[in-house]
Amino acid sequence: MCGITGWISFDRDLAREHKVLDAMTETMACRGPDARGSWVDRHAALGHRRLAVIDLPGGLQPMTARTDAGDVTLVYSGEVYNFAELRDELTRQGKRFRTSSDTEVVLQGYLHWGPAVAERLNGMYAFAIWDGRDQKLVMIRDRMGIKPLYYYRTPDGVLFGSEQKAILAHPLAKRVVDADGLREAFSYAFTPGHAIWADMRQVEPGTIVTVDVTGVRERAYWRLETRPHTDDAGTSVGRVRELLDDIVRRQLVADVPRCLLLSGGLDSGALTALAAAHLGAGQVRTFAVDFMGQAENFRPDDLRDTPDTPFIQDVVRHVGTQHADIVLDPRTLADPGVRRAVALARDLPVGTGDMDLSLYLLFKAIRGKSTVALSGEAADEIFGGYRHMHIPQIQAARAFPWIAVNVGPFDKDSTGLDPHLLTRLDLDAYRLDAYDTAIGEVGRLDGDDDFEHRMRIMIHLHVTRFMKYLLDRKDRMSMAVGLEVRVPYCDHRLVEYVYNAPWSMKTRDGREKSLLRGATRQLLPDSVAWRPKSPYPSTQDPYYSQELQNQGKDLLADRDHDVFALVDRDWLEGATKRDPAAVDRLTRLGLERVLDLAAWLDVYRPELKLP
Incomplete structure (x- = not known):
């Protein structure tokens, strides 16, 4: 895993622009703490920060292949899990390799197949290739969008980077967020x-972006498509297990210490058990997050019925892992310095409050012991695990399911924001337009009844929209501390197969995630195999709420802070005066939103173009 950046300019000579390139590259030092590199030609400047995972001495970048027609240079972030098979295939075609890295396989694959190399890759990746033979830049992102990649058009080319901050470090990039942003x-x-950010775009998942003197062109090499599912239930369960076995085996490959994130749920428990089957009992290291006093003082809420700890312990005993709990102090969680670090990592003005903070602290603690972690992220989106997916009024709503009702961190009422600003932004109309566009992408099979089509839409929305946010959060919080997190459930073969299985098969045992449970329940204790969905944990400590109020009071004292262009000052004053023990979920979400916005404004100093 790494960070990449670059500058393409067709009207100027970049050979003397090392200083600007270095500034862009150094914004991503956290993504690549092991090495840095740069490569500059007349019209292209490429920068790289490396987190060494495969072939530690041999995978240095930028990596160049010299040809008679010109140099071809690659900067690459991510992992390709089928690189060994591709290397064998390319060797049979006459290619010679100097290293054992997957980076060189991607470069040689491009030389042999061109941009069509993307269709052969299995993994998480975002890379850019300057092809000196044709004087063009080729940017490619993985099918699920696990690894980020952004670009910004300039009058004579583009800027690009793994994170927005790399682009914003360039003097040509304007730090503007407009009404649409x-x-x-x-x-x-x-x-x-x-x-x-205005004038900036993400390379979409499964997309190739080509930049040359004539302009910028985008082409999709993969999209989630509706296809007939012809396997019966038993065959489907077997196929899911077969795929998971292969995926976990591939994603355990690393030349550095690895571990698994364990939450006590079906998703992470299944991966842990599969990893133990490949590595052997006692050879798997697991980590979990917890909060001081949470297990003893846990209170059920509208998302979580039970604490994670007892279920985590069940998996540890059943599978036999080397386990450690990362127990977070509420004072550390509430530290404004941590919130600022998270705002810097995220680049964006909104997040999921203490869940972002604790994820960052969890990854920071794990990084002291492991460089690679496997996570159960995305199983709910693919297998149909969220509670709201099974509520009839949400199934039928003309709205994104995660905001059809105010449950969890995605508060559609935007508590804490200035109501006059919200009126001018007209978020309801924006959401509805975005929703109608999204559902227009979903194909309908002959023979699908209305309910089956609605549930196909449900899964499609989660895989192509909601999962995008969660994967980006996981990437940013982990790479901020130099930890590579792999997501086995995002293997495109598994996603395609399960997406097209009918909803009745996904709920065949009367519960959510029937296909995943059927494929892995024999590996797990019953308590975990049948545990209802429980999201990533959130602190219930009243100290955290009280600290949010105290920091809100400090913000109110700074009457000229830019945040009050976005935030309702009267609401914030009222929220800070409540009894901390009586601060409800929406009030806490609003306080977190206000403080997140303030931290983001302090870090990035954007120009806000309000409607």
């Missing part, structure tokens, strides 16, 4: 390609 940030529509 605020709509995207506050609507939770998670529009593919949108980057919040």
Whole structure:
């Protein structure tokens, strides 16, 4: 895993622009703490920060292949899990390799197949290739959008980077967020390609972007498609297990210490058990997050019925892992310095409050012991695990399911924001337009009844929109501390197969995630195999709420802070005066939103173009 950046200019000579390139590259030092590299030609400047995972001495970048027609240079972030098979295939075609890295396989694959190399890759990746033979830049992102990649058009080329901050470090990039950017940030529509910052775009998942002197062109090499599912239930369960076995085996490959994130749920428990089957009992290291006193003082809420700890312990005993709990102190969680670090990592003005903070602290603690972690992220989106997916009124709503009702961190009422600003932004209209566009992408099979089509839409929305946000959060919080997190459930073969299985098969045992449970329940204790969905944990400590109020009071004392262009000052004053023990979920979400916005404004100093 790494960070990449670059500058393409067709009207100037970049050979003397090392200083600007270095500034862009150094913004991503956290993504690549092991090495840095740069490569500059007349019209292209490429920068790289490396986190060494495969072939530690041999995978240095930028990596160049010299040809008679010109140099071809690659900067690459991510992992290709089928690189060994591709290397064998390319060797049979006459290619010679100097290293054992997957980076060189991607470069040689491009030389042999061109941009069509993307269709052969299995993994998480975002890379850019300057092809000196044709004087063009080729940017490619993985099918699920696990690894981020952004670009910004200039009058004579583009700037690009793994994170927005790399682009914003260039003097040509304007730090502007306009009304459309605020709509995207506050609507939770998670529009593919949108980057919040004006004139900046994400390379969409499964997309190739080509830049040459004639302009910028985008081409999709993969999209989630509706296809007939012809396997019966038993065969489907077997196929899911077969795929998971292969995926976990591939994603355990690393030349550095690895571990698994364990939450006590079906998703992470299944991966842990599969990893133990490959590595052997006692050879798997697991980590979990917890909060001081949470297990003893846990209170059920509208998302979580039980604490994670007892279920985590069940998996540890059943599978036999080397386990450690990362127990977070509420004072550390509430530290404004941690919130600022998270704002810097995220680049965006909104997040999921203490869940972002604790994820960052969890990854920071794990990084001291492991460099690679496997996570159960995305199983709910693919297998149909969220509670709201099974509520009839949400199934039928003309709205993104995660905001059809105010449950969890995605508060559609935007508590804490200035109501006059919200009126001008008209988020409801923005959401509805985005929703109608999204559902127009979903194909309908002959023979699908209305309910089956609605549930196909449900899964499609989660895989192409909601999962995009969660994967980006996981990437940013982990790479901020130099930890590579792999997501086995995002293997495109598994996603395609399960997406097209009928909803009745996904709920065949009367519960959510029937296909995953059927494929892995024999590996797990019953308590975990049948545990209802429980989201990533959130602290219940009243100290955290009280600290949010105290920091809100400090913000109110700074009457000229830019945040009050976005925030309702009267609401914030009222929220800070409540009894901390009586601060409800929406009030806490609003306080977190206000403090997140303030931290983001302090870090980035954007120009806000309000409607």
